[in-house]
Amino acid sequence: MRLALFQLDASNAAGGEAGLGRIGALMRAAREAGAGLAHLPELALPGYGAGAEALRETAMRAPEILARLEDLVAETGVALALGLPVLDGGAVLNAAILLRPNRERVLYAKRFLYGDYERAAFSAGAAVSPVVEVAGFRVGLLVCFDVEFPETVRELALAGADLVLVPTALPESAGARFIARSLVPTRAFENSLFLSYADWCGADAAFRYQGLSAIVGPDGIPLAQAGEAGAEMLLADLDPAAFEAPRAANNYLGELLARRSG
Template sequence: MRIAAFQMKAAGGDQAANLARIEKAAREASADGAELLVAPELAVPGYGAGDEMRNLAEPPGGEVVARLALISLEAGVAILAGFAEAAEGSTYNSAVFADGRKEPVIYRKSHLYGDYERNLFAAERPSACIVEHGGLRIGILICYDVEFPENVRRLAQAGAELIAVPTALPASDHAELIARKMIPVRAFENQVFVAYVNHCGTDELFSYAGLSAIAAPNGNLLAEADEKSDTLLFADIRPEDFAASAAANPYLRDLQF
């Protein structure tokens, strides 16, 4: 399966503008043969929407999810994008897997990062959220979730072949370590693909590291973005190409507790 990762500069608080940009990227991704487009964490409201986030939050049956499903149907590509979810009396930092031909699947972030997120969102219990698309089993995490090896291992043990990670990694002195070293290690130690898809640029509250990447099970990067540019990355996900790596590094088979 060909996938696309959309590193974007989202407009904080402007859901209409961000949805329009995701739609444009979806059409471009589909035209290049992609069957899945991954957008960043809270790509729809913009990660830096701040206190407006709660007002922008919508239920799973709301307009945001319906719009993403329609874009998916019209563009012919499934979409995974972050949005603010209003549910059960709380607001969640969520991602929706929208395939216009199927019911949307929602994943809620389990590991909230910093006071900014903890003041805005409720944390969900860790889970193994996996969707099947185009014959590929896709696990979903959000940003800080992937920095805990237990979360990736849980998905790998549940049979995920690709782990898609919408993220909002801020610019910092350790951002490159996470994006360029930790992410390939997560892929290698679990023999899975990892699509790590970040924001770039700045908004009113944050500066973002960019550095989106798609890592292969052998730890190599199949595609990578720079720190600053809106970028649409592509990679062909073929698990059978990495059978030798899995055989040489059988971590899941040999794991003991």
């Protein structure tokens, strides 16, 4: 399967028709590149730093937005993973959504909220992501800060995931460089799975972002890596044969399961 990851420039973030139009253009670009799955950052609509009011307004429109996005998925034949605020009763959730042609949508709500900004805007999710099939791969979802806890990726790996999609909005810092360059590849390596980490770059009115989006293989080596600045489309062909050597050399999951069953 060919995966298209889009690192987006936060200075161009938008909601409403402008945001949907931009996503449509990205989906068509993914199709032209031969991708079967497109991956966008956290809160791709309306933008991570849009503020609590705009996030709630977008969450209220989420059913309409999701219907429009499902039309794009049907039109292009490309599955789509992205971040979007959604409502759960009166609560606003920071969600990752996976849309697949002619399949039921998948929603995961971020469980680990980062900082005062998120805690003021969102309620935390409680459920582990479903693991579902996309082009022969078993796929799970996390959002940004979630991936920094080893338990979250491990529980998806134990549930059978071999690809984890992480929409993110990583603020720029020295620590963020370590997260993107070292921690994210480690999560892929220690679970012998593919991990896609789609970040913003540039700045909006509230934050400056790290960039350094990446698609990482089961051996912890990036298959594609973006820079710190500039919107980019990363492409990587995910080959199931890539699981064999890492899982044979470091069978962490097998050892863990053997101890549990013993």
